[in-house]
Amino acid sequence: MDNPFVYGEVVPARAFADRAVELDRLIADLAAGQKIFLISPRRYGKSSLVRHALAGMARRGALTVEVTVSSFSSYVAFLEGYARAIVGAESRWDRARAWLRETIRSARPEIRDAGAGARPGLPVVSFPAVRTARDASRLAQEVFALPAALAAARRRRVAVALDEFQAIAGFNGGSVEHAMRAAVQHQREVGYVFAGSEPSLMERMLEPRRPFYKAGPVMRLEKIPAGDFVAFVEARFSKTGIRPEAGLGAAIVELGGNLPYDVQRLAHETWDEVRRAGRRRATLDDLHAALRRLLAEQQTLHEALWQRLTLPQRAVLRAVVLEDGRELLSADARTRHRLGGASSVQASLVALVRQGVAARDGDRYVVVDSLLREWVARRTY
Numbered sequence: 001m002d003n004p005f006v007y008g009e010v011v012p013a014r015a016f017a018d019r020a021v022e023l024d025r026l027i028a029d030l031a032a033g034q035k036i037f038l039i040s041p042r043r044y045g046k047s048s049l050v051r052h053a054l055a056g057m058a059r060r061g062a063l064t065v066e067v068t069v070s071s072f073s074s075y076v077a078f079l080e081g082y083a084r085a086i087v088g089a090e091s092r093w094d095r096a097r098a099w100l101r102e103t104i105r106s107a108r109p110e111i112r113d114a115g116a117g118a119r120p121g122l123p124v125v126s127f128p129a130v131r132t133a134r135d136a137s138r139l140a141q142e143v144f145a146l147p148a149a150l151a152a153a154r155r156r157r158v159a160v161a162l163d164e165f166q167a168i169a170g171f172n173g174g175s176v177e178h179a180m181r182a183a184v185q186h187q188r189e190v191g192y193v194f195a196g197s198e199p200s201l202m203e204r205m206l207e208p209r210r211p212f213y214k215a216g217p218v219m220r221l222e223k224i225p226a227g228d229f230v231a232f233v234e235a236r237f238s239k240t241g242i243r244p245e246a247g248l249g250a251a252i253v254e255l256g257g258n259l260p261y262d263v264q265r266l267a268h269e270t271w272d273e274v275r276r277a278g279r280r281r282a283t284l285d286d287l288h289a290a291l292r293r294l295l296a297e298q299q300t301l302h303e304a305l306w307q308r309l310t311l312p313q314r315a316v317l318r319a320v321v322l323e324d325g326r327e328l329l330s331a332d333a334r335t336r337h338r339l340g341g342a343s344s345v346q347a348s349l350v351a352l353v354r355q356g357v358a359a360r361d362g363d364r365y366v367v368v369d370s371l372l373r374e375w376v377a378r379r380t381y
């Protein structure tokens with residue numbers, strides 16, 4: 001029996017919880033050729049949601065394209081990867097090859113078979129003649145026009161997902177945003193979802209005077225409601241023949257800070273714990289054993305992170321953990337944790353948030369990674 005909980009990758013259908021409303025909306029918007037912005041911190045489930053939406057679009061006969069913008073080391077590498085992904089949506093790649101040569105006029109693409117190991121038929125696209133920033137800009141205009149050309153050539157709808165889209169800003173300053181916006185706004189047959197993990201960067205991209213201002217609907221992905229997630233976790237245990245002790249689902253969701261990734265990680269490791277022992281009942285003790293094992297595995301990572309922080313940041317991080325993130329600027333909390341002045345606490349909080357270590361959650365601060373939170377509570381002083 002396979003572990004029903006999945007983390008660290010896009011979740012397959014069997015491990016996908018809730019999100020029915022978001023999924024319907026995303027599919028409907030993509031089918032209508034909208035340009036959607038999907039925003040949340042990391043590990044909330046954007047990529048998983050996008051993958052399922054694209055699968056839904058494919059079932060409706062659309063061609064789909066998916067690219068993770070942050071995985072490229074340069075602008076030209078991104079353009080090559082994007083062109084490759086678009087060509088990959090065409091199942092007959094002799095046709096794709098001819099089509100790409102016709103469509104890209106500025107840069108003469110080189111297209112070759114990726115060879116063994118790669119997805120059969122998915123060619124590698126490169127633009128060796130592109131040298132200068134101007135060449136790249138010219139090429140970008142043509143590459144960004146490709147999805148519409150594909151839709152026209154195949155008389156099919158096209159859905160494009162650009163994941164970790166905030167990374168686009170690193171390539172070529174504002175000009176990429178302009179070029180992308182200019183290209184996509186008239187592509188009526190093509191739906192786009194721009195998913196981004198750094199909410200502050202993504203929100204800034206949508207401000208007035210920026211190219212993507214009012215380009216399309218914005219979806220802010222929230223955490224999965226705790227009640228739904230608890231029911232989901234317990235149902236998966238039961239379905240795989242393991243009876244969860246009363247309160248186990250709630251404990252997992254609570255300990256995981258209700259973050260989809262963290263909840264799945266704890267559930268996965270707890271399930272393993274029970275399975276390894278050959279038992280049919282999962283208890284809170286199993287959860288704690290799994291947590292101890294995870295903490296041991298992550299020990300070096302946590303130490304490295306801790307060492308990168310300044311002393312005031314470490315003290316504030318401990319206070320976030322011990323005070324449950326509340327009232328950190330109060331004289332009381334500052335005295336109890338020897339934090340110094342309110343403005344310095346504020347500065348440390350800002351730094352921790354910027355580094356993605358902490359986040360604001362309503363009226364309090366939380367440590368984003370629940371394992372780090374537990375490690376700070378147990379191993380730092």
Ligand SMILES: Nc1ncnc2c1ncn2[C@@H]1O[C@H](COP(=O)(O)OP(=O)(O)O)[C@@H](O)[C@H]1O
Nearest residue numbers: 007008009017043044045046047048260261264
């Ligand atoms: N709908 C979901 N149901 C259950 N778990 C989910 C769901 N979405 C995400 N997860 C969990 O969170 C992890 C991170 O999801 P991912 O889609 O990669 O997030 P993001 O792209 O926002 O960083 C997944 O590996 C999975 O464990």
Ligand SMILES: [Mg+2]
Nearest residue numbers: 046047048163
């Ligand atoms: Mg992602």
